Amino acid sequence: MNRFSEKQLTLFTVAGFLLVVLGFGALIYLDFEQIYAAEISDENPDAMEITDPEAWGERRWIQELQRQVDGARMEAELIAKREQDVIVYREIVDRDSKILPSEDEVIELARKIDDFARMANVRLSRVGDLNTNAGGQAIASIPFKLEISGSYDETLKFVNLFETLDRLVNVQSLQIGAGPVIGTGREAKALHQATVNLATYMYTSNAGLAKPVNIQNYERRTKDPVIQKMIRQEKAAYVEKYQLRPHINRRDPLVNPRREPPAEGEGIGPTDAALQKSLVNKLKFRVEVLKEDVRQEAQYIRERKYVPLAQIRPLIDAKVGQLELDIMHADPKITIPELRKIFHDDVVEPFEGIRAQRKVSRPVQIISQQQVREFHRKMDDYLGDRDYEAVIRQHEEYLVFVSSIKVAEDAAPLVGEMEDMRKQSQVMLDFERLNLEYTGVILQKQKGASRVIVNGRVRKEGDFIDGVNRCRLITITKDELIYEFDGFEIVDPLKAK
Amino acid sequence: MIQVNLLPPEYRKVEGTPVARLVAVLAGVFITATAVSVWGYVHFAILAKEQTKRAQMEEELVSLQALATRSQALLTEFKEYQARRGTIESIGKSRVLWSKKLDEFADVVHNKGDKKRHLVWFSGVRTGAPRGPGSAGVLSVDGWSGGDYTRLADFSEDVQKSEFFEDFMSIDPPRGELVQFQDALDPNTAWKFAAKLDLKESGWREKQ
Missing domain, CATH: 3.30.70 (Alpha-Beta Plaits)
Known part of the structure; x- marks a missing residue:
């Protein structure tokens, strides 16, 4: 049998052990790889660029997991603060969103448009679409357009009614174009055309949020003093409003103020100036007394003296109502510019301020028969003097006086007579404007055959004298001519011509 | 020279491991043991600890993310209400009477x-x-x-x-x-x- 030499045996032994050691060395290496592969360290910063998890060792995994755990822990630590923030902002938005209408309130707004038109005394001619589709948004803009006609102040009143709603309605744009003035004197009314573009904002609380986070003990936590303090610190949203004050006899800026110039010789005499000054001073005095009454009322309120308060309040309301009427009647009578300024600064402006703060309904004032008789007597005197223009002027003054008050029933016959006197005077004025001149008359016994030359033209009985067929010659006698003019019989003597 | 040992084998002197091999084995064992220990420490101590830490952090992140989401929702709602209030204020300011x-x-x-x-x-x-x-x-x-x-x-x-x-x-x-x-x-x-x-x-x- 062949035997290995000692040397060979030794070599085989060494080799064998070497193989085993190498094997275990490989295993150790693999284990080390499994532990330390791609570990980020100061010695191996480039390992950060290895992003394939398959190439990571346990240490690298641990590093990555640590980073994620740290991030998640940071997020988790913020839960308490974020819950608090969510509670605070839910309550703040819930509070602030009350200035925005809900869908039902937007629909209700559409119904209010007509009411506002009535309250402002404007004519509503068009309403643009009021679309309540929010489109899934929490706060959706709802625009709508209105077209109205009315005076400048009436248009402002209409717009102001929207601007004083508790829910926000904004005026996006406004156009007012001058329109005609219908009627005359106190009854005159401007009909300007206005287009108002408005927008409101509908709030839907559950829109825009996938699912609100459930916070335990939510109701109890909202009552927490810290949270309540945080809510109060955020200024609440509010609807800024403006209380439109009624203006007495303020000129409409879109109405042409040009007037006929005063006739020659006409002006403000010293007597008239003294009367105007006296009127202004009396009204000023009454306003000062009213201011004092209002101050006294405020004092009673502060001191909680309800008995004297109950006595003084209706007295003040009655004074306000009466003063308003007197100021309205006085306004057209004050023509001197300096007095007008005093009238505005010391009477109208302070009165409007007091009036705006009170809910006073105008008293139903009644003019008595005796007061009507005064007007009637003056008109009768002027008619007797054949001052027909004065008759008409006096009747105009009467109409202004009774424009906002009732006439006593027993004064109705006098009112009728005054209207007849006015018509008569108007007819006489129109007749006089014809300026009839007679240059000859031919009398015939046969009825209808007589002739008269009027303003150069021959006329017979039954002919119309003027171009608009209002004045008809009825009878020709040797002393006079009798006409029929708008239902009135006018006797025009020939001798006077 | 040829050497014959007549001593029965059970009585013969045992020959020791050669020094080189012995050193090699000892060193090898030592180094191997060290390697195993190190690996064991790295794997079962350090790695396991890091893995445990990562798991804990992931759990913590899940619970914190729910709170972070609520915090962001509160912030969004706060900004919405703040914008509404600003709108109401500007509507009021733009009003001309x-x-x-x-x-x-x-x-x-x-x-x-x-x-x-x-x-x-x-x-x-x-x-x-x-x-x-x-x-x-x-x-x-x-x-x-x-x-x-x-x-x-x-x-x-x-x-x-x-x-x-x-x-x-x-x-x-x-x-x-x-x-x-x-x-x-x-x-x-x-x-x-x-x-x-x-x-x-x-x-x-x-x-x-």
């Missing part, structure tokens, strides 16, 4: 009934989009100023001095063309003019 501005404007035009200083009337009043940056809108007026040009300048001056003008940053300078009326009404001449007033940006009072 036009009934107030036009009421004040009418007071300037009326001038307490004094027609000597200026006598102005309009064919149209309208609001519009801003002309430039920093403005919230424009108020445009077209009208006439009765009498001479001085009265138009007086009107412009009164507008700029009034409470009405506080919310505006500029007004066009007074300019127009002279118009002669054919009727007998007074005044029989007027300056036809158009003017625009630029509204200040909303919230200017809070910024002061």
Whole structure:
């Protein structure tokens, strides 16, 4: 049998052990790889660029997991603060969103448009679409357009009614174009055309949020003093409003103020100036007394003296109502510019301020028969003097006086007579404007055959004298001519011509 | 020389392992044992420990991620409500009380009934989009100023001095063309003019 030499045996032994050691060395290496592969360290910063998890060792995994755990822990630590923030902002938005209408309130707004038109005394001619589709948004803009006609102040009143709603309605744009003035004197009314573009904002609380986070003990936590303090610190949203004050006899800026110039010789005499000054001073005095009454009322309120308060309040309301009427009647009578300024600064402006703060309904004032008789007597005197223009002027003054008050029933016959006197005077004025001149008359016994030359033209009985067929010659006698003019019989003597 | 050993084998002297082989075996065993120990330590101590640690961290991460998700949801909801509040604030700030501005404007035009200083009337009043940056809108007026040009300048001056003008940053300078009326009404001449007033940006009072 062949035997290995000692040397060979030794070599085989060494080799064998070497193989085993190498094997275990490989295993150790693999284990080390499994532990330390791609570990980020100061010695191996480039390992950060290895992003394939398959190439990571346990240490690298641990590093990555640590980073994620740290991030998640940071997020988790913020839960308490974020819950608090969510509670605070839910309550703040819930509070602030009350200035925005809900869908039902937007629909209700559409119904209010007509009411506002009535309250402002404007004519509503068009309403643009009021679309309540929010489109899934929490706060959706709802625009709508209105077209109205009315005076400048009436248009402002209409717009102001929207601007004083508790829910926000904004005026996006406004156009007012001058329109005609219908009627005359106190009854005159401007009909300007206005287009108002408005927008409101509908709030839907559950829109825009996938699912609100459930916070335990939510109701109890909202009552927490810290949270309540945080809510109060955020200024609440509010609807800024403006209380439109009624203006007495303020000129409409879109109405042409040009007037006929005063006739020659006409002006403000010293007597008239003294009367105007006296009127202004009396009204000023009454306003000062009213201011004092209002101050006294405020004092009673502060001191909680309800008995004297109950006595003084209706007295003040009655004074306000009466003063308003007197100021309205006085306004057209004050023509001197300096007095007008005093009238505005010391009477109208302070009165409007007091009036705006009170809910006073105008008293139903009644003019008595005796007061009507005064007007009637003056008109009768002027008619007797054949001052027909004065008759008409006096009747105009009467109409202004009774424009906002009732006439006593027993004064109705006098009112009728005054209207007849006015018509008569108007007819006489129109007749006089014809300026009839007679240059000859031919009398015939046969009825209808007589002739008269009027303003150069021959006329017979039954002919119309003027171009608009209002004045008809009825009878020709040797002393006079009798006409029929708008239902009135006018006797025009020939001798006077 | 040929050596014959007559001693029975059981009485013969045993020959020892050769030193070289013995050293080799001993060294080999030692090194092998060391290698096995090291491997065992690395595999069953270090590696196992790291694996255990990783498993623990994975468990911890799962529980923390649920909380992190909730925290993110709270943040998202907070931002949504914050945006809503911002929207409500901006809607409020963009509000212009036009009934107030036009009421004040009418007071300037009326001038307490004094027609000597200026006598102005309009064919149209309208609001519009801003002309430039920093403005919230424009108020445009077209009208006439009765009498001479001085009265138009007086009107412009009164507008700029009034409470009405506080919310505006500029007004066009007074300019127009002279118009002669054919009727007998007074005044029989007027300056036809158009003017625009630029509204200040909303919230200017809070910024002061």
